[in-house]
Amino acid sequence: MTEIVRDRIDVALTVNGEPVEARVPAGQHLIDFLRLELGLTGAHASCEHGVCGACTIRVDGDAVRGCLMLAAQADGAEVWTVEGLTDTGEIADLQAAFVARNALQCGFCTPGMLVAAQELLARGGAPSRGEIREHLSGNYCRCTGYEAIVDAVEAVAMARAGAAAQEGGGGA
Amino acid sequence: MTIAFGNPDRPNSYIGKTVPRPNAPRLVQGRGRFVDDITLPRMAHVAFVRSPYAHARIGGIDAAAAKAVKGVLRVFTGADIAEVCTPWVAVLAHLKGLKSPPQHALATDRATWVGEPVAAVLATTRAAAEEAASLVEVAYEALPVVTDMMSALDETTPVIHPDLGDNLAFRRLHDEGDVEGAFAGAHAVVSARFRTARHTGVTLEPRSILVDWNPAEGQLVAWHATQAPHMMQTVLAKHLALPESRVRVICGDVGGSYGIKVHVYPDEVATAAIAKIMGRPVKFVADRLESFTTDIHARDHIVDARLAVDEAGRILAFDVDDWTAIGPYSVYPRTSAIEGNQVVNLCGGPYDFANYRARTTVVFQNKTPTCQYRAVGHPIAVAITEGLVDMAAAELGMDPVEIRRRNLYADDAYPATSPAKMRFEGLSHHASLDKLVALMDYDALRADQAAARKRGVHRGIGIASFIELTNPSPFMYGIGGARISAQDGCTVRMDPDGSVVALSGVTEQGQGTEAMLAQIVAEGVGVSPSEVRVVTGDTQVTPYGGGTWASRGAGIGGEAALQAARALRDSILEVAAAMLQSEPGRLDIRAGAVVDPDTGEERLSLAELGRIVYFRGDTLPKGLPRELVQTRHFITSEYPFAFTNGVQASYLEVDVETGVVTLLKHWCVEDCGRIVNPQLVDEQIRGGIVQGLGGALYEEIHYDEEGQLLNGSMADYLVPMAAETPDMIVGHVETPTKESLLGAKGAGEAGTAGAPAAVMNAINDALRPLGAQVTEMPFTPERILRALGAIED
Numbered sequence: 032m033t034e035i036v037r038d039r040i041d042v043a044l045t046v047n048g049e050p051v052e053a054r055v056p057a058g059q060h061l062i063d064f065l066r067l068e069l070g071l072t073g074a075h076a077s078c079e080h081g082v083c084g085a086c087t088i089r090v091d092g093d094a095v096r097g098c099l100m101l102a103a104q105a106d107g108a109e110v111w112t113v114e115g116l117t118d119t120g121e122i123a124d125l126q127a128a129f130v131a132r133n134a135l136q137c138g139f140c141t142p143g144m145l146v147a148a149q150e151l152l153a154r155g156g157a158p159s160r161g162e163i164r165e166h167l168s169g170n171y172c173r174c175t176g177y178e179a180i181v182d183a184v185e186a187v188a189m190a191r192a193g194a195a196a197q198e199g200g201g202g203a
Numbered sequence: 204m205t206i207a208f209g210n211p212d213r214p215n216s217y218i219g220k221t222v223p224r225p226n227a228p229r230l231v232q233g234r235g236r237f238v239d240d241i242t243l244p245r246m247a248h249v250a251f252v253r254s255p256y257a258h259a260r261i262g263g264i265d266a267a268a269a270k271a272v273k274g275v276l277r278v279f280t281g282a283d284i285a286e287v288c289t290p291w292v293a294v295l296a297h298l299k300g301l302k303s304p305p306q307h308a309l310a311t312d313r314a315t316w317v318g319e320p321v322a323a324v325l326a327t328t329r330a331a332a333e334e335a336a337s338l339v340e341v342a343y344e345a346l347p348v349v350t351d352m353m354s355a356l357d358e359t360t361p362v363i364h365p366d367l368g369d370n371l372a373f374r375r376l377h378d379e380g381d382v383e384g385a386f387a388g389a390h391a392v393v394s395a396r397f398r399t400a401r402h403t404g405v406t407l408e409p410r411s412i413l414v415d416w417n418p419a420e421g422q423l424v425a426w427h428a429t430q431a432p433h434m435m436q437t438v439l440a441k442h443l444a445l446p447e448s449r450v451r452v453i454c455g456d457v458g459g460s461y462g463i464k465v466h467v468y469p470d471e472v473a474t475a476a477i478a479k480i481m482g483r484p485v486k487f488v489a490d491r492l493e494s495f496t497t498d499i500h501a502r503d504h505i506v507d508a509r510l511a512v513d514e515a516g517r518i519l520a521f522d523v524d525d526w527t528a529i530g531p532y533s534v535y536p537r538t539s540a541i542e543g544n545q546v547v548n549l550c551g552g553p554y555d556f557a558n559y560r561a562r563t564t565v566v567f568q569n570k571t572p573t574c575q576y577r578a579v580g581h582p583i584a585v586a587i588t589e590g591l592v593d594m595a596a597a598e599l600g601m602d603p604v605e606i607r608r609r610n611l612y613a614d615d616a617y618p619a620t621s622p623a624k625m626r627f628e629g630l631s632h633h634a635s636l637d638k639l640v641a642l643m644d645y646d647a648l649r650a651d652q653a654a655a656r657k658r659g660v661h662r663g664i665g666i667a668s669f670i671e672l673t674n675p676s677p678f679m680y681g682i683g684g685a686r687i688s689a690q691d692g693c694t695v696r697m698d699p700d701g702s703v704v705a706l707s708g709v710t711e712q713g714q715g716t717e718a719m720l721a722q723i724v725a726e727g728v729g730v731s732p733s734e735v736r737v738v739t740g741d742t743q744v745t746p747y748g749g750g751t752w753a754s755r756g757a758g759i760g761g762e763a764a765l766q767a768a769r770a771l772r773d774s775i776l777e778v779a780a781a782m783l784q785s786e787p788g789r790l791d792i793r794a795g796a797v798v799d800p801d802t803g804e805e806r807l808s809l810a811e812l813g814r815i816v817y818f819r820g821d822t823l824p825k826g827l828p829r830e831l832v833q834t835r836h837f838i839t840s841e842y843p844f845a846f847t848n849g850v851q852a853s854y855l856e857v858d859v860e861t862g863v864v865t866l867l868k869h870w871c872v873e874d875c876g877r878i879v880n881p882q883l884v885d886e887q888i889r890g891g892i893v894q895g896l897g898g899a900l901y902e903e904i905h906y907d908e909e910g911q912l913l914n915g916s917m918a919d920y921l922v923p924m925a926a927e928t929p930d931m932i933v934g935h936v937e938t939p940t941k942e943s944l945l946g947a948k949g950a951g952e953a954g955t956a957g958a959p960a961a962v963m964n965a966i967n968d969a970l971r972p973l974g975a976q977v978t979e980m981p982f983t984p985e986r987i988l989r990a991l992g993a994i995e996d
Contacts, residue, residue, distance in 0.1 A: 056330075072240035073233020073460070077407050078491045082917040085407055113233035126231040130223060133886050137713030138230025139407040139458030145231065151926055160930075168926035172915070174713050176893030176954075177925040179886055194915050 408458020708748015
């Protein structure tokens, strides 16, 4: 380990809506900071080089890989994990759809998968199954074969689009 | 006792329905508790120093620089661990001739594959342990390396374990009927060399274990990502010289297993040994490179096979010569001879024929050890069988569906025994094939294929029938001397509030075990599934059982749960009859209440019954049995295994310019007997199919001639992702096993068993007009272009 990695850096950020101040090793990945220092064990470390998506979290509005970002880089950032997205209810419909469709088996990929799916859904409209598959193609799931996940995301997209159309219709 | 499972209007009709999984909401909220999520006071972390050589003598180990790293507690060599941990030998008596040398948790004098642990560093943080591990200096003396499978037995090839005499681990030959005569008199003979690549499971959660030795209590507790907690209890006790009763293995959430987590790994046993030496909790979580170099590999087979048919396409004989290389050790305690053994047991499995010769040769080499991985041996046997059957159909100008109809065991042929001596209680090959043909609209698909061909688009249809081995009896491991339980138990109890707790020896790996058990117990007792809490994965709490492997959870664990639940129902009704001055036979339990079975009228809620039994037992007749807890254990006894059957189909497109295969759609019809939860079964099938698709198109561990693993990352070892995966249509035929009340067989491996063969046949169906054929998996663009003659060097 080089000296620069051993250095410690002060960071201030918000995590799941709460202010966090910490002194972090310069070489610590954001996913390790969240899991080890904050006890947010929902997102997981798995491939550790940005391929599997198990560590996917939301940073300043984007779904990012917690294993490819250093905690030190999150200074000033707004970070959301599955725990926070659960508390606010933002993805409650998506979580319910995953349970109803059995779009998870072991559940290890699920927190990352939900954050990635919500990023697509937040764009609005009703993405095609191909678009859903493409958007989730960086999130590895060995258990389900993906079809149930695509089904669940598609169902939520259609429900949200329907609700949005109704709201729009009511206002006209 | 009979339960009219076929009647959807029966009371408490939860078996056969899609019931939500009780543990799913927790997992979608990030509230899972995987081993790496657990932190204990004084917990230390271990990192391993692993051999960079495929074969080397271990000289001096210099740990001075490692020990200087801040946070390092201690560095362990193989000799240090050997003082508290005995080596193991992975052989089984019924696999005659199988040999393997003693294996230590940390290599002592020789390293025999790249990744074998040779030293361990314990530190207060994982980062410190990893940094220090990289500073441990091991003096290696390189030794000759054996990497090629087919020359492993040549006289000029070095012997990896001189004490064993040669590099042959195991050999087995089936020889039934007159194979040579059948080939001599055949109308047509087809042959091919098939190859399946080295795979690994790539569980998203790496192997993980956290062990705490408490010398004050004399108890070792291991939180372990495992499929077989009781087996691990035995193993840790035996090799750490502890009484089995003082070892507790807890298996909470597990992030994917697929057979990878049912084996004994040297680094995990070393972690337990270190915890015992240090008297404090020690955690080991593999990183991704460690996963690729030390998780078991599988499926590395080369097979020369031929098939003889008569003029009508009737199968006369199979002749199979299977070779596989298993690394330097047979893996403990299930052994690495099982996969080859399964291949020769299963070839030709769906078909009614007489003459069979199949030999497997299992050799040692200096690569990562191989062992049982989802659908053990099945994908290989099905690829050989179904590949040859399609080649014979093409030779005869016969439709692939028709040749199968002429050869599959008739649906009324059971019981039947195959030429490989596999015994079938009841299968449904023809009903399944008929259903598949209807589901995929076979004729319309053929028309679409022909129309595409006119446009210069090369599409193919591939069919693959298969059998799957499930519900294993002690014939799988127990008779060979392994303490691996084929029986499983379940305790069901009613608490004072009328709710029910079920404790089971089978485990949850995400497949839905706990949901399956909840709905079986709910139906068996007569309560809602939401009133059943299921507890699995704790050797100190649950009845003794085998855990999750060989598709046994529903068939074995589910039956134990049903019998225990029915026994509890009887106990409850005996108390209720006394309270209501009635007879147990004149009462029933429905939706959590004792009712009149004719009118459904509630007589007594279970909560009220619980109140009386637990708090006002004085009001019950003296001597009335009032134990509201029952345990039952179940084991199969009539058949060594409950075979299931099924058939898959693939429709795909081959780009003959680039060699890229695009999967258009996939179908599977399978027969797992009684379906407890249709959604969970369908998703087992789908997930299994995609694991098989990975083997067919993407997955291959590469080594160089020096035994260096070349693609040890998820960027280099390709697995199926969402974008490549097709939608899958799943259908069922139900032929319940008569061995149990429940009638369930296994469903966990059917998808993986048949998918590679279906894809191979579909690719060859697409390529056949071009005179090309592929039989070496995975079917990469390069291999397809070579088959087409587009690449020639």
